[in-house]
Each structure stands twice: as C-alpha cells, then as structure tokens.
Amino acid sequence: MRAMTWPQRITWIVIIAVVLVWSLFPVFSIAMTSFKTPAGLFSGTLLPEEWTLDNYATILAPGGSAQDLFLPALRNSIGISLIATFIAVVLATLCAYAIARLDFPGKRIILTTALAVSVFPIVSIVTPLFNLWRVVGLYDTWLGLIIPYLSLTLPISIWTLAAFFRQIPWELEQAAQVDGATPFEAFRKTVVPLAAPGVFTTAIIAFFIAWNDFVYGISLTSTDAARPVPAALSFFTGASQFEEPTGAISAAAIVVTIPIVIVVVIFQRRIVSGLTQGAVKG
C-alpha cells in the first residue's frame, strides 16, 4: 500500500494512454471511415468532414442495397460460431477431463495431435474438403462449416481446459464422497463450480476463433445460405460492379466488432486468466 509518487503516477498514466491508443486506434480509424460520405472519403483526413449514417443504413435498414448481403451473413456467422463453440466446448470438456483426471495410454498422442492440428495450414485442407463436401452434400451449409470450425477450436479448447482441470483439487471430490455424497453429487457440488469458469472462458476463446475464420468461409460457401461475415465483406458492392464500397465495408466491420469489444471489456479478467493458465503451466 505504498503511495505512488507523482512522477510514478504520471508515468503510468502515460503508459496506459500509449497502450490505449495503440490498441484502439485502428478500430477508431475504421469507425471514422464508416461515417464518411462517398465524396468525403477522399478528404484525406481521419475525421469525416461530413458525418453520415448512410453506410449503416445500406447494410442494416430494410431497402438498403447491401442489407440482404450483410444481415444473412451476420446470422450465419452468429449461428455457425455459436454451434461450433458449443460442440467444441462439450467435446473438449470431456476430453480434457479424461486427460487431466485419468491415466490412459495415448494421452500424449491426443495432446500432440491437438497441437499438430492447430498449426495445420488451412489452405492445404480446403480443396479436398470442398470436393468431399460437394459429394456428401454439405457444401454451402451450416454443418459444412461447423465441422471444419471444430478443427480450429478443439485444439486450444482441449489445451486450455486440460490446464484448468489440472488445477482442480480432485481430493475435494473424494472428501465429499467420504462425507456421504454420491459420486454424482460430489462431482456436481465440488468439481462443477470449479470447472465452470474454465469452461466459460474456453467458450469465449473458441467463439473468437470461429468468428474470425476467413478461408473456410470463402472456399466452402457460395450463397448467403452459409456465408459468414468476413467472406461476405468481399461481396459488398457499390453503385456498380466497379465501385469499391469502402463505406459499407467499414460500417459492416464496426457492426461485427462492437459486440466483440463489449465481450472483451466485460470478460477481460476471465480471458486473461484462461489464456495465461492454458498455455504455459509451471
């Protein structure tokens, strides 16, 4: 509880200010672009000379020219990412529990496989997967994206959850049983509350990864039936097929970014604890 001297305080404020600017500036930049009129785009300044909400109307309001491009894409992204996250977290929880708690041959193989899958170049997988999905009928469907997304999210989910579960004192469960609880009750009352934060954090991390995908989105979809937002951004049109819709893309970028920023702000403590405990554990 040492009081801070003023020079120290100022140094810290400066440091935090620098960090804030570094981290938020690009978001601010594209936000400003989203408020510019088509002519105002070439003013060469960061702030719009003339503020307009037209770009947002284009993508969100009924009758906006890009609205039937953006809203379905948004729906796709949200739906596919949520489902993929849910399945990944469930599977990873079971797997991580087994790894942390049980002793069985092949544990190492599973962890190594997870690591190998996480560094796999997606580009290498896309064309064979496209052909397979065409034959099986999964091309341009939600399921056709959910399955590859699992390969993106499972590895880190397993590693993070395994690290979390390792920290859980399993003796608590045994103690509860000794105190007379059934195995299931013991599990529910001791393990679940301790594991829940880890599961929740893993879900957030997995969601970010699924939300972020680009290559699968552009290769395994062809209509707005399944195309997610990052891929849809390459479809945005201006008044003709030649015009670059800078304003609309910027507005769309902000719309998909704001919710994420809010999630980060609310759950920053969990995310930090999840990622720091999940990667390197001494």
Place this chain on the structure above:
Amino acid sequence: MTTVENTPVKRKRRSDRARAEARLGWMLAGPAFGIMLLVTLYPIVQALWDSLFSLRLTAPDDREFIWFRNYQVILGDPAFWQSMGVTLFITVITVLLELIIGFGFALVMHRAIKKLRGFARTAILVPYGIITVVSAFAFFYAFDINSGGYVNNWLAWIPGFDENLNWFASQGTSLTVIILSEVWKTTPFISLLLLSGLAQVPGDLEEAAKVDGATAWEVLRRVILPNMKAAIMVAVLFRTLEAFRIFDNIFIMTAGANDTEALSLLAYNTSIGRLEIGLGSAISVLLFLSVLIIAGIFIKGFKVDLSAGRNG
C-alpha cells in the same frame, strides 16, 4: 507366503482398473480426437495423393499420374523460393516485434496498479477479438491513397517524405503495412503467454536481487528473463507457426501483388485460383512439411518443452 499369493491378485485387479480407466479415457476423449483427425487427416492424405497428378479442375480428362514432377517444378521455381523468402521474412519480423511489444504489455498488465489494471488488460486484449479481415481493412483504408487514406497527410511533415506515396505499389511499403496489421492483431495473444511466464517468476528472487542493489534493468536481464525462458520459447514457437501461415492480411491488402505472396497465398492461388489441383496440392504439402520442420527445430533443437509440469 501371503505376499506371493496376493501379488498376482493385486496385479490383476490393478490391470482391470487400468483397463477400465483406459476405456473411459478413450470414450471421453475419443470424439474430440476423432473429429480432429477426420478434418485434417483425410484432406492432407488426399492432397498428398493429388499432388502426384497433373490435374486441372476444368480439364478433368487430362488427368495424368506424374510421380513427383510437380515437386520438381515447384522446388526449381524462383517464384516458390521468393514466396518462401517473403514468408520467412514476415515471420521473423512479426515474431521479433511481437516479443518486444508483447513483453512490454505483459509487464504493464503485471505491474499496473489495481485501479488501472482493468483498463490496461481490456485495451491490450481488444485486438485479440477483432476479426483479422477487419483489421486488414482498417489498416488498408488508412494507408491506401485510392481509398482516402490519411496516413500520408500525417507523415507529410517528415522531410523527404513523398505525400503521394502509394503504400501498396511496392514490396517494402506493402509489407510494412501488412506486418503492422499482423503485429497489431496478434500481439495480445503473445503478451498473455508472456504474462503467464512472468507471473511464475518467483517474487523472492526479484526481491533478493533488488536487495543486492541490482538496477531494474539488471533485474530484468538476470532474474526475470532467464526464469521465463520456457514461457518465451513456447510463445515464440506458437507465434512462429502461426505467422508462417499468414493469409488473411495479405489477401485483403495486396492479394499477393508486388512480391508479397506468402506461401499460403501461393497455395491458394494455385489450387483455387488457377484450379491446378495437382500443383496446388504439392505446394500445400510443402507448406505443411515446412511447418513440421519448424516445429521440429524448436522442440528438438531448442528443447522447448510444451508439457512442462504436465506429466500425469
């Protein structure tokens, strides 16, 4: 006498339990394991097989088995090595920059006073949640003179700076913006990896050093960094493997123009752009092998131990 009688029974019971545990373990871990294998094993085997053919998607009847000639063409082509060079360059620079900036951020997150800690962590984490494509567009629109970029106006006061500089017209300047976007987007993750390492440095070692009269810099160099070696190596390994596969930023900003085509983009352009499945698959396989080699160098060469303390 009792021991001799009991041992076989005990052993049998133990192996029964071990077997039951193994079965349960595989039942729980099986689905996850299975899906990971399916989504990656099948395509890479298929890619390996396809790479032995001369196959063009729009000329299916001209399919021809050519053994390893695709690999011959690729490995003898300057475009491939140019691409490999660009990829390695981007990888090294981004990892270096991120280590430095990330370490700074880790220190900030670790040492910030309680009141500011939330702020600091939130701010540092924001890029982590931003979609890479969004980051690419943000930097692109800021720098591109054809889309109303303002950065040139800001840098105009630098003597000798050409106000009409087209950032995306030459390799050096394009790579600068690409690296900037990549570093901005991925520094949070590495800073968190470093933070966890930092948090494990025993506080009393630091205290002891300070008591002995070491300056902050010496404490950093002699106490903190050596104790973080494992964490730093893991961070470098993960980031290197990820940076090597860079795709989104380059695709959006230059689409590979001006010799900025990294290996992933070369593979994508060949198999999905040119529809040359055989050649493209061969590049994909080479990309995958390169990633394995890099991982191998780190794990065997630098003895990066990912399961430090994970035994059992």
Place this chain on the structure above:
Amino acid sequence: MRNLKRIVAGASALALAGTLGACSAGDGVPTLTWYINPDDGGQAEIAASCTEAADGAYRIETSLLPRDAASQREQLARRLAASDRSLDIMSLDPPFIPELAEPGFLAPVPDDLRNTDGVVQGAVQSASWNDELVTVPFWANTQLLWYRKSVAEAAGLDMTQPVTWDQIIQVAEEQDKKLGVQGALAESLTVWINALVASAGGKILEDPDAKPDEMQLGLDTDAGRAAADIIGRIGSSGLGGSGLPTADENASMNLFQGEEGSFMVNWPFVYPAMQGAAPEVVDDLGWAVYPRVDAGTPAAPPVGGINLGVGAYSAHTDLAWQAVACIVSPENQAQYFVTNGNPPSNAAAYDDPQVQEKFPMADTIKESLDLGAPRPQTPYYNEISIGLQRTWHPPNAVNPDTTPQDSTDFILAVLRGERLL
C-alpha cells in the same frame, strides 16, 4: 453460469433447427437459380419481371457472385467441375467462357436462341467458342475515351476526328494533367494491354485452338512493342498519377473528376456515376471512340459485358433457356441499360428513345462495340491474363525492348507446366 449455459444451448438448438428447415417453396413451381455478378439491382429486377412473365412455369431467384471477375470464375468453375445441379443460369464474364465450355460444363444453346442477327459483333464473338455459340449475349460493355472538353479545347485537339494515344499523352503533358487509365494488378490491366495490342493490329494469342504447350503468343511483335511503349511512357512519366499501380476503374474515374482530369478510358458506368457524384464535370464532359495506336488503323476498343450460360448439370435446362430468352429481350436490355448503365448487346435496343435520352453516347457505344476486339479466347485465359499482369506491372517498369519478350517466355513456361504462376 448455468443459466448462461442454458441460454447458449437453447440458442444453438434454435439455430440448428433453422439449418434443418428446408428452403424449397413447396408449391411445385420449379425454382431457377440465376447466379449474377453484382450490379445496381437491375438483374434482380429482370428476374422478377421474367418470373411474372413466366406465369407459373418457373420462378427465377438470383444469387450473388463475388465482385471481381476472377473470383466469379473461381466459384463457378469449382462448382461446375463438381457437377453442381443448382447452377441453372449464370452471368458469365466473356474471357472465362472457353474454360467452362471446353470441358462441357455448359448446356448447349437451343436453336431458337442461336440467331445472332441484330446482336453487336463484339458480343457475338465473346459468346462463342470453337465457332459455336455457347452462351447467349446479354449486355455488352466497351470502353470509351472520355475527355474534359475544356482541356481538349485548350490544346486545340479536334475531337471530331479519331485521336491517338500519342496525341492524348502529349496534351496531358503540355497541360500538366493526368490520364485516367487502369494500371492496377488486375484484369483491367489485361483489358488495356489487349486493346493496345489489338489496336496496333496484333493479337496476344496467335492460335487459340492449340494445346497449352504448343501455344504461340503475339506479344513479341511490333504491335506488342507499340503497346509496351505506350504503357511504359504513361507509367514512367507519372501521367497516370501516383496511384497508377493500384488504380482500378473507380480510381481512374476519381482522378478524372479531380482538378487534374483530362482524358480517361473507362466503361460507361462512369456516366451515371459522375452525374451523381460530380455534375459539374458532366457539363464539361465529352466522349469518343477509344484512342488509336496508329493514326491510320481503327482502334480495337475493349469488349466485355455479360453472357448468359446454363449449367450442363442443371435439373431444368429447358426452362432455364426459356428464362434466358426472356432476360435478353431487347426491352429488358434497354431497361437494364437505362437503370444500371450496362449497354445492350442487341442493336435494336439502342434505338429505344429512353436509352437515347439517358445516354447521349449510346451511338458511340454501339460503334465501339462493332469495332471491338475480345480478349484471347482460350480455356487457359486465366494463366495468360495473370501472366500478363505479373510481367507488365508496374506500368513504369514496362519496357518495349524487354517486356514483350519476357512476358512471352514466362507465360509459355507457365502454360507448359514448367513455371509456377
């Protein structure tokens, strides 16, 4: 914590249910999917009006393809190669038609649609492969020479006569103005190169029917060198502006609208666009046929547009061709031109009074389309185009002594499978 989990589970269940819901109309009317390139809504309107005109025989639904032609080709080629049955009608960019026609991915054009009387020559050529019509011309695009009347007058250039590239380069230099050309590493560069080579009397590809390892290119000729000379001069003199290496059609238009605008080669979409964004420029606006390379030889303006094809694996090829016949009717074409700025391929549509009123340059466009030369037609067009883009970029590095030869060597090596692209 548990509540959150329940909410998440519920939401995903709902979403999952959503994916399982069938999307068929269920009323027995076959749905034809028309894959369109992005435009200003015109194709969707035509789809609606033709659905009405079909009177229950079929329903046309549009589905959007990516913005640039190369990505459109990627999408369609992959899906056709996988025998996709949902590709009924497709809006195809002409240079990529041979690649789809050669392996039999396109359904044959029925006899009643093969009559090309009254269709502008450029469009007919671009819709054919192997001397056979494989797609039906829809709209035909061409680039005009747009100029600022004030600049031309100040330089004393008589715009009623055909002008040459040398002349407009000279005027721009004298008047300290910039030229609006597309130097970006994209299809637009190939368009420019092809127009220059063809205007100089040459051809990029000598023998379109040859197999890839036997192809001959016509770049290392006088025509090719003349083209390289023009591009190199504009690039190294800075006449294209500093944004030239990344300038697409939109960037050229913006440059032209600015203070340094003088001459621009661009598609007619710029007219309605400029009317909206810079009406004062439109007062000073003139147009003419594409500039000549050689004063005595007529120019060969770029030809583009969209032709309609039907997928060979479509479940409703007959209905699809009926729909195509409706879409390309002269009335629809004229309407499309007026609303979207994309010129008709049918000559009769140009006489429509609405067309004449909204687009005073309609006759120049028609003239240009009749003069136009399509880009090389071969299933390997993608390789040739990208090979050209790689070697003729950036414009300031183009040299008539080296570029034609270097690009020929590179492209032929790629076609033979000896080099990566």
